[in-house]
Amino acid sequence: MGSLLRSEEMTLCQLFLQSEAAYTCVSELGELGLVQFRDLNPDFNAFQRKFVNEIRRCEEMERKLRFLEKEIKKDGIPMLDTGDNPDAPAPREMIDLEATFEKLENEMKEVNSNSEALKKNYLELTELKHILRKTQTFFDEAEFQHQAMHDPYLGEETMGLLGEESQRSGQPLRLGFVAGVIGREKIPAFERMLWRACRGNVFLRQAEIDKAMEDPVTGDQVLKSVFIIFFQGDQLKSRVKKICEGFRATLYPCPETQSERREMSIGVMTRIEDLNTVLGQTGDHRHRVLVAAAKNIKVWFIKVRKIKAIYHTLNMFNLDVTQKCLIAECWCPFADLDRIQQALQRGTERSGSSVPSILNRMSTKQEPPTYNRNNKLTQGFQNLVDAYGVASYREINPAPFTIISFPFLFAVMFGDMGHGLIMFLFALWMVIREKQLQAKKIDNEIWSTFFGGRYIILLMGAFSMYTGFIYNDVFSKSLNLFGCQCDKDYTPASLDNNQHLQLNPNGSYTGTPYAIGLDPIWSVALNKIAFTNSLKMKTSIILGVSQMMFGVALSFLNHRYFQRPMNIICEFIPQVIFLFCMFGYLCILIFHKWTHYTSDMAGNAPSLLIGAINMFLFNYPKHSKLIYSGQPGFQGFLVVIAVLCVPWMLLVKPFLLRYQARYGQPFDFADVMINQGIHTIEYCLGCISHTASYLRLWALSLAHAQLSEVLWTMVMRLGFMFDGFIAPFMLVIVFFFWAGATVIILVVMEGLSAFLHALRLHWVEFQSKFYKGEGYMFQPFSYEHILDHGGEEN
Amino acid sequence: MVSPICGPKLSAYCSILSVWGIVMLGLLGLFFQIRSPTLIEDIPLENWNGTYSEAVEKFEQTAMNCWIAAGIYVVLFIFSFVQQRMHSRASYEMS
Numbered sequence: 001m002g003s004l005l006r007s008e009e010m011t012l013c014q015l016f017l018q019s020e021a022a023y024t025c026v027s028e029l030g031e032l033g034l035v036q037f038r039d040l041n042p043d044f045n046a047f048q049r050k051f052v053n054e055i056r057r058c059e060e061m062e063r064k065l066r067f068l069e070k071e072i073k074k075d076g077i078p079m080l081d082t083g084d085n086p087d088a089p090a091p092r093e094m095i096d097l098e099a100t101f102e103k104l105e106n107e108m109k110e111v112n113s114n115s116e117a118l119k120k121n122y123l124e125l126t127e128l129k130h131i132l133r134k135t136q137t138f139f140d141e142a143e144f145q146h147q148a149m150h151d152p153y154l155g156e157e158t159m160g161l162l163g164e165e166s167q168r169s170g171q172p173l174r175l176g177f178v179a180g181v182i183g184r185e186k187i188p189a190f191e192r193m194l195w196r197a198c199r200g201n202v203f204l205r206q207a208e209i210d211k212a213m214e215d216p217v218t219g220d221q222v223l224k225s226v227f228i229i230f231f232q233g234d235q236l237k238s239r240v241k242k243i244c245e246g247f248r249a250t251l252y253p254c255p256e257t258q259s260e261r262r263e264m265s266i267g268v269m270t271r272i273e274d275l276n277t278v279l280g281q282t283g284d285h286r287h288r289v290l291v292a293a294a295k296n297i298k299v300w301f302i303k304v305r306k307i308k309a310i311y312h313t314l315n316m317f318n319l320d321v322t323q324k325c326l327i328a329e330c331w332c333p334f335a336d337l338d339r340i341q342q343a344l345q346r347g348t349e350r351s352g353s354s355v356p357s358i359l360n361r362m363s364t365k366q367e368p369p370t371y372n373r374n375n376k377l378t379q380g381f382q383n384l385v386d387a388y389g390v391a392s393y394r395e396i397n398p399a400p401f402t403i404i405s406f407p408f409l410f411a412v413m414f415g416d417m418g419h420g421l422i423m424f425l426f427a428l429w430m431v432i433r434e435k436q437l438q439a440k441k442i443d444n445e446i447w448s449t450f451f452g453g454r455y456i457i458l459l460m461g462a463f464s465m466y467t468g469f470i471y472n473d474v475f476s477k478s479l480n481l482f483g484c485q486c487d488k489d490y491t492p493a494s495l496d497n498n499q500h501l502q503l504n505p506n507g508s509y510t511g512t513p514y515a516i517g518l519d520p521i522w523s524v525a526l527n528k529i530a531f532t533n534s535l536k537m538k539t540s541i542i543l544g545v546s547q548m549m550f551g552v553a554l555s556f557l558n559h560r561y562f563q564r565p566m567n568i569i570c571e572f573i574p575q576v577i578f579l580f581c582m583f584g585y586l587c588i589l590i591f592h593k594w595t596h597y598t599s600d601m602a603g604n605a606p607s608l609l610i611g612a613i614n615m616f617l618f619n620y621p622k623h624s625k626l627i628y629s630g631q632p633g634f635q636g637f638l639v640v641i642a643v644l645c646v647p648w649m650l651l652v653k654p655f656l657l658r659y660q661a662r663y664g665q666p667f668d669f670a671d672v673m674i675n676q677g678i679h680t681i682e683y684c685l686g687c688i689s690h691t692a693s694y695l696r697l698w699a700l701s702l703a704h705a706q707l708s709e710v711l712w713t714m715v716m717r718l719g720f721m722f723d724g725f726i727a728p729f730m731l732v733i734v735f736f737f738w739a740g741a742t743v744i745i746l747v748v749m750e751g752l753s754a755f756l757h758a759l760r761l762h763w764v765e766f767q768s769k770f771y772k773g774e775g776y777m778f779q780p781f782s783y784e785h786i787l788d789h790g791g792e793e794n
Numbered sequence: 795m796v797s798p799i800c801g802p803k804l805s806a807y808c809s810i811l812s813v814w815g816i817v818m819l820g821l822l823g824l825f826f827q828i829r830s831p832t833l834i835e836d837i838p839l840e841n842w843n844g845t846y847s848e849a850v851e852k853f854e855q856t857a858m859n860c861w862i863a864a865g866i867y868v869v870l871f872i873f874s875f876v877q878q879r880m881h882s883r884a885s886y887e888m889s
Contacts, residue, residue: 477832477833478832480830480832520832523832524831524832524834524835713835716836717835717836719863720836720837720838720856720859721838722838722859723838727859727862728859728860728862728863728865728866729863729866731819731859731860731862731863732815732863732866732867735815735818735819735863735867736811736815739811739814739815
């Protein structure tokens with residue numbers, strides 16, 4: 001187990017693989033996941049490589065599997081995920097797999113096309129059934145109307161000119177008609193069109209079909225209507241038919257007489273029943289095929305992806321001149337060379353090759369990749385660091401320090417025992433139920449972010465409880481655990497009729513401080529904010545300066561490791577002196593003021609802020625209060641030293657480098673000078689602005705405390721203000737809202753903001769002191785990774 | 795079997811909230827009962843006549859309210875817990 005402080009030592013290796021053993025060896029290495037192959041044919045495009053055909057076959061198989069998966073999902077059949085991980089199949093098994101998938105796909109396609117045709121048939125028949133049923137009423141009505149229309153006419157003109165009335169009255173006017181089915185939403189437009197095109201000479205009747213029908217192609221449910229159009233004459237007939245065509249209405253032949261219609265209806269019914277049984281059988285067959293496929297589909301996916309990954313990797317190898325062996329180059333951790341050797345041996349044995357594969361270390365000038373071995377706790381923090389920049393090779397990795405300092409700085413801003421507890425319990429639940437939750441594979445971005453950071457949240461919650469304990473805040477209320485150290489003997493009698501009692505800190509303080517944290521008496525004090533502000537600002541400065549100092553100290557370890565003594569003398573030492581003279585001294589003064597001034601002297605204690613300003617202005621007015629004698633002289637000395645550090649950082653290194661390069665080596669003095677100037681300015685200005693930046697710890701902590709107090713007084717307090725029997729019920733409702741607002745606003749939103757600020761303090765204020773972050777990540781060839789990411793690889 | 799009234803998420807939410815309510819309101823009632831000075835601003839004292847005894851009475855009344863509210867949350871918790879059990883049994887039978 002390597003340490004987290006620096007990334008693993010990496011080495012570049014050359015692999016000689018017998019061409020028959022290459023496949024199995026790479027397969028073993030993929031299971032191991034400790035080797036990053038380099039592409040040795042970067043100039044070739046994907047089609048010029050050796051194993052294009054195999055990859056194409058794999059992609060074809062994947063496509064078929066995806067098709068099957070889609071069909072399985074459509075039918076809602078659960079896919080069995082046993083979680084087992086089959087080995088990559090041997091190349092010859094690929095043909096079997098291909099045959100299986102081909103067969104399945106063809107079967108599926110056939111079933112689908114069959115069922116589509118059947119469904120279309122079924123739809124037509126049902127539509128016809130509806131037509132026959134609905135049109136019956138239309139015909140009845142039409143006949144009735146017809147008679148009503150013609151009888152008076154007959155009565156008026158008793159005798160026709162040609163004497164054909166008797167004939168006409170006997171049989172109704174010869175009206176033609178067409179019947180069909182149309183989508184319900186098209187009806188109004190259809191009607192209007194018919195009216196206009198035929199000048200009102202056609203008669204349209206329509207009725208809605210109650211049940212929605214399934215569209216055989218898309219599978220959507222569609223609402224339709226039956227219609228029948230009466231008209232007279234062939235011209236109108238052709239016109240009506242054209243309109244129907246234009247509106248995509250399906251027309252059905254409809255017999256004219258009732259008896260024929262009845263007969264047809266019976267025929268249709270029997271055919272529908274037959275179709276139903278056939279459809280059911282097709283569905284059953286499809287279901288059987290899919291259930292059988294669903295059992296294996298996950299395993300198939302894994303197998304195909306593994307084969308594809310192997311060929312993809314083999315494509316990066318070089319072919320030996322004799323065509324007998326493949327040459328690969330790879331990065332691997334030095335400590336794991338033995339395991340890689342063993343894997344190669346296993347691979348060779350499996351392939352049955354007699355010639356062993358050879359692993360050969362190479363020396364190189366290239367920068368190796370950065371590889372940190374993390375467990376599930378440290379991985380989250382490593383991700384926070386890597387999001388800023390991957391560490392340069394063997395550089396100090398800030399992640400192990402971040403594990404403590406990140407939750408702590410977060411908690412300084414989020415300090416509240418109640419909110420911390422909520423956060424802690426949530427994270428604890430995720431940590432305890434880790435396995436079950438992981439197995440669920442919830443595909444939600446917000447959830448996976450929280451779940452991925454569960455250990456970070458757990459620590460943040462725990463640390464928040466600690467800082468909340470120090471601030472003595474539980475949902476903005478204080479706890480009196482160790483006995484309040486502010487005492488005045490008020491009796492119940494002295495409280496009667498005396499609404500304005502005061503506690504003066506001078507006199508009521510017992511002399512011994514409250515054991516740990518803030519005295520609970522502050523929670524009822526009017527000047528609580530003034531007091532906590534001073535406390536929190538000072539703490540922020542102390543925490544900030546110590547973290548920056550720590551960062552500078554880490555840069556010393558880096559300089560020593562990379563053997564750059566010049567950087568120690570020309571950068572590290574002046575940096576430490578500069579930071580100490582300006583802000584380290586201020587921290588000492590803060591501690592001094594905390595320990596040496598009692599409440600009696602509070603009135604004439606010196607102001608540290610004014611003192612710091614005076615220090616830099618070399619200006620000490622007569623009435624200014626000094627902390628110790630000789631303060632102006634010493635402070636002046638510190639400022640002068642700090643200022644002298646600036647040219648030390650700026651000039652010494654470039655001139656030393658120029659001196660070293662005096663014997664003719666190429667040396668660009670201006671370049672070095674500019675670089676050093678930038679670093680110096682960045683550090684000096686950075687020290688000041690970063691110290692100020694750490695005051696966000698105070699600002700956010702204040703904001704959080706105030707917001708939670710406001711929520712209590714504006715919401716929760718309402719619940720106590722009721723009288724009578726309604727009071728408990730109102731309390732229940734108010735608590736409900738208060739609890740919701742607490743979680744949403746104070747825990748989630750404030751938590752996110754505090755998280756971002758803590759992140760910034762680490763990325764900018766802390767890491768800028770020592771971290772380069774110019775490396776690149778070690779991305780080993782690993783099945784685990786490929787399978788987790790659904791086989792997307794570059 | 796009676797079908798559950800609340801959905802699985804709602805009943806989980808309600809049971810978590812009621813556990814919180816039971817613990818917090820129970821403790822709050824205790825703190826009102828011992829007349830914690832930090833809660834003086836939370837008792838209804840708009841028209842206080844200024845006597846100590848009335849303040850004590852208000853404190854105790856508020857404490858009782860808290861406990862009754864906690865009791866209501868106990869009922870809510872039992873209800874939502876039963877709902878949750880029904881859901882988990884239903885989903886167990888499904889699979």
